[in-house]
Amino acid sequence: MFNVDKIREDFPILKRTIHGKPLVYFDNAATSQTPQIVIDAIVDYYSNYNANIHRGVHTLSQEATDKYEEARIKIQKHFNAKEAYEIILTSGTTDSINMVASGFASFLNKGDEIIVSALEHHSNIVPWQMLCEKTGAILKVIPMNEDGSLQMNEYHHLLNENTKLVFCNHVSNALGTVNPIKEIIDAAHKVNAAVLIDGAQATPHIKPDVQKLDVDFYVASAHKLCGPTGVGLLYGKQEWLEKLPPYQGGGEMIETVTFEKTTYAGLPHKFEAGTPNICGGIAFGTAIDYLNTIGFNAIAKYENELLVYGTQELLKIEGLKIYGTTKEKTSVISFNIDEIHPYDIGAILDKLGIAVRTGHHCAQPIMNFYKIPGTVRASFSFYNTKEEIDLFIEALKRAKKMLA
Numbered sequence: 001m002f003n004v005d006k007i008r009e010d011f012p013i014l015k016r017t018i019h020g021k022p023l024v025y026f027d028n029a030a031t032s033q034t035p036q037i038v039i040d041a042i043v044d045y046y047s048n049y050n051a052n053i054h055r056g057v058h059t060l061s062q063e064a065t066d067k068y069e070e071a072r073i074k075i076q077k078h079f080n081a082k083e084a085y086e087i088i089l090t091s092g093t094t095d096s097i098n099m100v101a102s103g104f105a106s107f108l109n110k111g112d113e114i115i116v117s118a119l120e121h122h123s124n125i126v127p128w129q130m131l132c133e134k135t136g137a138i139l140k141v142i143p144m145n146e147d148g149s150l151q152m153n154e155y156h157h158l159l160n161e162n163t164k165l166v167f168c169n170h171v172s173n174a175l176g177t178v179n180p181i182k183e184i185i186d187a188a189h190k191v192n193a194a195v196l197i198d199g200a201q202a203t204p205h206i207k208p209d210v211q212k213l214d215v216d217f218y219v220a221s222a223h224k225l226c227g228p229t230g231v232g233l234l235y236g237k238q239e240w241l242e243k244l245p246p247y248q249g250g251g252e253m254i255e256t257v258t259f260e261k262t263t264y265a266g267l268p269h270k271f272e273a274g275t276p277n278i279c280g281g282i283a284f285g286t287a288i289d290y291l292n293t294i295g296f297n298a299i300a301k302y303e304n305e306l307l308v309y310g311t312q313e314l315l316k317i318e319g320l321k322i323y324g325t326t327k328e329k330t331s332v333i334s335f336n337i338d339e340i341h342p343y344d345i346g347a348i349l350d351k352l353g354i355a356v357r358t359g360h361h362c363a364q365p366i367m368n369f370y371k372i373p374g375t376v377r378a379s380f381s382f383y384n385t386k387e388e389i390d391l392f393i394e395a396l397k398r399a400k401k402m403l404a
């Protein structure tokens with residue numbers, strides 16, 4: 001049974017006060033909070049078995065290796081990857097995307113086409129622009145509609161035999177739109193293009209099945225999934241990971257090294273040069289276990305209740321406009337009130353203990369589309385409550401009065 005009061009007990013930070021007010025944390029799309037069980041996993045690692053992995057013959061190293069590889073299997077199972085070695089542990093979504101972009105530099109030729117969506121985070125735009133500069137490939141963009149959905153007809157028109165890669169986020173961080181990724185993947189495969197889905201914003205709400213999706217690459221960050229910062233994953237189909245050249249050279253990623261020639265290790269080590277974030281990887285596995293104990297169906301259902309309630313209450317504020325109004329969206333509400341600058345609203349909310357994100361949310365093309373400098377973004381997690389939304393609405397009314 002989903003019990004939010006009990007769940008809140010798991011998160012020590014939720015007991016904090018900010019400027020003398022109870023913390024209302026509505027910046028979950030930027031980073032989620034960390035449950036005690038994940039904090040304990042981090043403390044346990046450094047207290048009891050901190051050691052380097054994969055190389056050591058001693059007990060601590062073996063324990064750390066076992067736990068790290070157990071975490072990889074937890075992640076594999078969660079995403080339903082066929083093999084554990086299809087899960088590359090990276091430093092996060094940005095790192096994973098750059099790994100794929102760097103690898104594709106050796107496959108692309110002048111005139112090849114790459115498609116991205118208008119809803120992308122900068123981390124899913126800039127690496128492809130850099131890749132185009134390097135290779136002479138051309139970047140095409142799936143345009144968006146006023147409601148924050150993608151123009152799927154245009155997408156189907158953009159696809160052709162020159163399309164080599166398609167990149168799209170599963171959920172937009174700025175608007176919360178859930179994109180029709182199965183349709184995007186299937187259509188791309190008809191022209192033999194590979195697809196990378198950026199799951200940074202989807203994974204806190206949805207449990208993706210990479211085999212069912214038949215996606216080539218899927219990436220995400222642990223810190224949006226109740227895990228620590230500095231760790232994330234690149235799922236890649238085995239055939240792609242075998243084809244892609246390694247991203248970085250160094251220890252751990254080799255089989256043999258001589259000054260004449262180096263041979264690379266097999267998957268996943270080929271993409272994991274150097275000492276990884278061992279503790280982070282292990283704690284990522286614990287976070288996945290924690291979320292699965294609550295259950296993604298229960299999480300999605302409860303968060304949708306918060307979304308519906310929050311949207312309804314926000315719309316009662318005169319002059320408030322919500323950006324991203326598709327039916328298919330996660331618990332993210334991006335908005336402005338009249339001409340008030342989002343930063344000014346955010347600063348007043350902070351004084352009242354409420355954490356929201358303000359600005360362009362690393363998605364300037366979306367802001368340019370709406371011709372606005374940015375928005376206030378409230379993003380709810382399963383540990384938030386309707387009472388917190390009420391506090392937020394009251395605070396917004398106060399901010400509006402002060403700034404109007």
Ligand code: PMP
Pocket residue numbers: 029030092093094095121123124169171172173198200201221362
């Ligand atoms: N893509 C999306 C959709 C995101 O929301 C984010 C994080 N805001 C990223 C990519 C980048 O993630 P990270 O900073 O963890 O690498």
